[in-house]
Amino acid sequence: MIEEKEALETIISTTPAPVSCEISTDKAYNLHLLNNVKASDTSPKRDQSSMDGFGIKVCGNNLLKYDIIGEIFAGELFRREIGEGEAVRLFTGANIPIGVNAVIMQEECEISEGKLILREIPDEGQFIRKRGEIFCEGQTIAKKGKKVSASTMAALISAGILKVSVPEKLRVSVISTGDEIQPIDKGSLEDFQIYNSNAYMIKSALNGLGIDEVSISHVADEEELIVTALKRSLEKNDILITSGGISVGKKDLIKRSLLKCGVEEKFWRVRIKPSKPIFYGIYGNHCQVYGLPGNPVSSYVGFLLFVLPAINLRNGVAQDKSGLSSVKMKLSAELVNNENRVNYMMGEVNERQELQIHGKQTSNNILGLSNSNVLVRVEPLTKLESGEIIDALIMP
Template sequence: MMAFISFDESMKILNSLQFNNHNTHKRYLLDCLGFVLAKDIHAFENSPAYETSAMDGYAFKHKDISLEKLYIKAINPAGKLIDECVNDGECIKTFTGSLMPKGADTLIPIELVSVEDNHIIINQSVKKGFSVRAVGEIYKKDEKLIAKGERVDFAQIGVMAGLNIVTPTVYTKPKVSILSTGSELLELGEEQTSISQIRSTNNYILEALICKYGGEPLAHGVVGDDKNAILEAFKKALHQSDIIVSTGGVSVGDFDFVKDVVHELGFEVLFKGVNIKPGQHIMVARMEDKFIVALAGFAYSATLTALLYLVPLMAKFQHFEYSFNIVEATLKSPFKKKSKKTEFWACDYRQIEGRFEVNFNSKKEGSSAILTNMLGDTAIFISEENDGDRDIGDVVKIMLL
């Protein structure tokens, strides 16, 4: 049996993992949401490439501002090229997004002039260059705009669309097989035939969590507490996925077979047992670039340890450095330390004037099966190994989800 290691030690092992290959592929731009870029995105031209109007108004030479009255020579719609240029004493009506006409260096908004007999009367002065978008205002040629390893969100999609990048190169999301073990578990919609049976929630939690945090889930359903059945299910999942995440069967009970199956499959156990609460029987194992993350069966415990271990591992497949969103908060209700372990408990939180406050008012005491403690405005309260009880007013650490 492997000795339990500290939470910090387990994170060092996870963070030090190196991969032989990172698979990439080209993908249609709008389908890249949530994927991680595999190449830097550079600007191949200035944007805008030419001086353009930022407002509807009249383009003119700023030195003529003192004339107070200018002749309207032409109209310059957006998307059109005009031959006329602005001479002394003249202006050209120019619209938002239009190229600035030759000879003009300033645009005065429509709201600041009045029109009389094909002339504008300047009612309010503006500075030179007003409402003119400079060349390269958005980005300059060869500027690196989006870095490799950045996750694609709406802003990245917009910038790449502006560069006419139809199919960016992204890292392939890891395929994650989900297996819930336990003869007592019922699938969604399955009829209960005994009071000893309970609904399986872990496989559905994990599928949602994998989708949210950048993986491709493969549901394998529930497997009973039979070693051969579990072994066959793992073998099938291995052929289809990069990671297998399982729940149940990792403790020391008579029917906890997952740990044995991991060894029979030839995986190297990176760690088995971490000094955390809940979820201490977490196991992470590796064979080449395939992984098994075996979690405890209770729902809150499985969810928490998936957030701590599975989510960062999925990020590594995409060359993405995942970091926990840990912030300081002021404690508004007392906390009683339960063990000499690093503890992670659901808490209520709110932000007031930029500062976080936490309490446990809506959270139930009990086992690590209480998934409903994750409902509402919930964060994870962190109590490190050597921490003790905490009082109202103490500054503590919480992990935002």
């Protein structure tokens, strides 16, 4: 058995680097960039009007009346130079013609007998967007590790970046074991049977991390069948996750079967609660293998603590951002950990924005897990007082 810190360090150090692929920028939503990306264009390309109004040439002559000689819409190029005493109608985003050095909002002037009449002399440069004020060619638009949001995508495309390098999509297999496990389309169950809920919990968590290619399967508690299923998945996938059969019971056959398949064991069992009997290993130089416990709380906590960081790294997330995010919260009641190992407790934020811990912290309490949105890490042999400010880990 190893400590949590050593387990996570082992996973991080053996996680393969992202495999780069180039895709169209419009397909990169929610993916992480593998390189700094620089603009191949300038924005705006020319000086532009930021308002609907009139462009004039301010010459210091206190002129208040101007001849209107034309109009310019966004996307049009006006080739004539504007001289003293002349004005041109401009619409938002229109290019500023040569000679214009100020724009007057249409609400701040009036037109009489074809002439533009000003109420006051405008400031030079007002309501003009200067060329390159948003970004210039060669400027960094997004840094390595940046997640492409909708607005980031718009910035990239605006900067003329039409292709980006992102990680290749990961392929993941989830295998559940246990004779009691039944498919969700079976209908009614016997008293000794349960649905394969863990597989869909893990699959949904993987989908939330941007992994679409997830295969789900179930194998009965027979070693030959388990080995066959594992071999098939190990060859085809980047990550293999098993659920159940990883402890020390008579039918806990996963660890032995993984070793038979050639998986190199990195650790088995971590000094935490829940998810103590977790297994981690490597197959070849590409496939990370996780054996998660069968109880749903243990399975999900193990996934969040040990699988999620590795997936994030392989998806191009920076190491310091690869784990769960935390938030400062005030405890609504005391927490006590009398055990000689770290305890992760499920909780949720109540209506007073206080952290409320669920009373039944058992590894099979799927309803408590469903009602939780945070995990609280409590050190061994530790008591946290009511009202104390602590770091709570946000559950996705």
